[in-house]
Amino acid sequence: MARAVELAARGHGTTSPNPVVGCVVLDASGEVVGEGFHAYAGGPHAEVVALAQAGERARGGTAYVTLEPCDHTGRTGPCSRALLVAGIARVVVAVADPNPKAAGGAARLRAHGVSVTIGVLADEAARANEEWLTYARLGRAHVTWKFAATLDGRSAAEDGTSQWITSPEARADVHRLRAASDAIVAGIGTVLADDPHLTARPTLSSTDPGAADPGRSVRRPVRVVVDSRARTPRHARVLDDSAPTLVAVADDTDTALKADLLRLPRDAHGLDLDALLRELAARDVVSAFLEGGPTLAGEFLRRGLVDRVVAYVAPALLGSGRAALGAAGVGTIAGIHRLTFDEISPIGPDVRLVARPVTQPGREQ
Template sequence: MRQEDPVATHAAHAVPDADTRAMRRAVELAARGLGSTSPNPVVGCVVTDAAGTIVGEGWHQRAGGPHAEVHALRAAGPAARGGTAYVTLEPCNHTGRTGPCAQALLDAGITRVVYAVSDPNPQASGGAATLRAAGVATEAGLLADEAEAGNTAWLTSVRLGRPHVLWKYAATLDGRIAAADGSSRWISSAESRADVHRLRAEADAVVVGSGTLHADDPHLAVRGIAGATQPLRVVLDTRATVPPAARVLDDAAPTLIAVADDLDEEATRHLAGRDLVRLPRDGHGIRVEALLAELHRRGVRSVLLEGGPTLAGAFVAAGAVDTVVGYLAPVLLGAGPAALADAGITTLTDALRLRITATDRIGPDLRITAVPATTPVPTAPKEH
């Protein structure tokens, strides 16, 4: 049986439509795990029998549970023998809380494996090599871009050693997030606000600064999505000024309060019993890199940045914004704070250029999704 180079892109071959359809279905299945698999990746798998008929589907549903391949193989049963497995991520090759998926595919009698993205995790990679050594034909790269996009949070965390950061904001068409008098409820539509709850449900942590906390008293928990896993609510509160009655301190979701590491014990006494972490500051703000390192240590792989323009500016300056989602409302104000404050950019040549990946109508609003066109260069984080 012809065996493929594991790093060769699938585009180099004539790709049958059936392969593309099966992998696209696997990508769709993987998305069902968003928000519930961290710190593991989201993965989808489709199994076809020897004749090319789909006989099994599965996705990784929760950390510690069976992987996508196992679910799909269980659904396929004996029909998997002699068939093909389409997987969005290279089958794992290690034993953790579950066994290696490469071995499960071999035990099921799969004779061909097509995967979209190679596993960058050195602890789990090597599944393709194991399969090839056992005589299984392997092909890599089919719909890699789509699979990468769906698994971007986990891939970012493995490759960069920090959580993926998605900055979300809502603004008028002229870029204002509030009126001159500070009023901001509601610039965006009810449909856009509901969509933000979807973003929260897909994130491991939601981050705000003390400015937003005092101005808006946000709750930050997920509402309106059945079965959603509540994200960790994170408040960057350098001077420990969070009021005891703040809504973010209720028991609807866990909350972490990050304060400066040079505060004395008296300054944080009112937060006794809370999940509190002391982190270094840069000027008057928590260092972004230190925060992300702490969150990564806690297993957080994706962050939704919901703070105001100053906090967003600090993350942009630190080169720590991986995706931007802006909800633009058909409203004009002409005055008021802009969506992004000082990010250390003083000339147009240093602007952070973005590549728009999607534009969608959300009720009356326009949702724009974009990613940095080039890798941002970190500068000193700004105060927040």
């Protein structure tokens, strides 16, 4: 199962709106005879890839799969049937499928005499698939908040300049994370101050799985500007044709802005951000990469809508200037947003920190 989890991770960033899944098939004697992972939406599922590799040696064997085999016909057939046709005798599953449209594979397999075990390395498999599980369980896009700052937590100097706090290596890593996301989100303050492109510069490469497949298109994450009063300048770079763009405005805003508008209700603190994430999910956005700026990040945190934090910290000090995070609903130390570290690693001269809330919304059943 550990190998299946490792395989699943290879599909990260290319399978939306489908999950990442890995599969390992053993023959009746326990020898590995097939491996596979889901590489891209519309392509063969992990079980199908692994079974094709195993061939007749799968009969009487065991399949280890990170997510319960699907039991419905979409762009591909049900994996539960593929396992039955292959003659698999036992299936070991890490995580049950929370999607009611696809779930039921375990029950079908058991009904046909296949031994099924669920829950092996469940935490590890769920971590590899956390974006999709948030999307499937909560009905909203998973949110990663990224920021870059000095050691004293400043994201810009007093005059507003911020290029460049971090190194080229850190900036290249940010583009890698952008390219693995379905949407890149920024607030109107960032658009007005920096006029960013919000694009992912390394895109699909020839070394990526399925890159040459005619059924797979190059991903361009949708750019989302949170702009309740529709103040986005019509010549802003975020409105160019290098990637699709949504401008989220309040549903009572009167505007002549020529853009794809996403009208949302207001709440006590501005636009309803939970509604934003649900609308994005309805457009097959599984993962959202939140970048700018401190005010919007504070609002996402205030509402419990940040699932993961990626911070790039430079060995530098400013002493004054813009903080990386704005007001986040904390009035006293008892209300502090506690996180746990997943990763602390050097990247060029900087350090990358990956953390998540102690109570992770996407793990709720």
